[in-house]
Amino acid sequence: MACGVEQLVKHYMDDLTFRQLxxxxHDHIDIILANKELPYIALV
Known part of the structure; x- marks a missing residue:
């Protein structure tokens, strides 16, 4: 079942369990990105 942004915001605001999830x-993604060397290409 597809869920639009409006429904996601409603779930986020109304459901503490969903908000914690x-x-x-987000915390897991931050940890992964902090421990990974990302390729960097400078554009001049």
Whole structure:
């Protein structure tokens, strides 16, 4: 079932469990990105 941005915001605001899940996912992504060397290409 597809869910639009409006529905996601409603779930985020109304459902503490969903909000905690979103924050946990965000924290895991931050940890992964902090430990990974990302390729950097300078454009001049």
């Amino acid at each position: 979103v924050h946990n996912i």
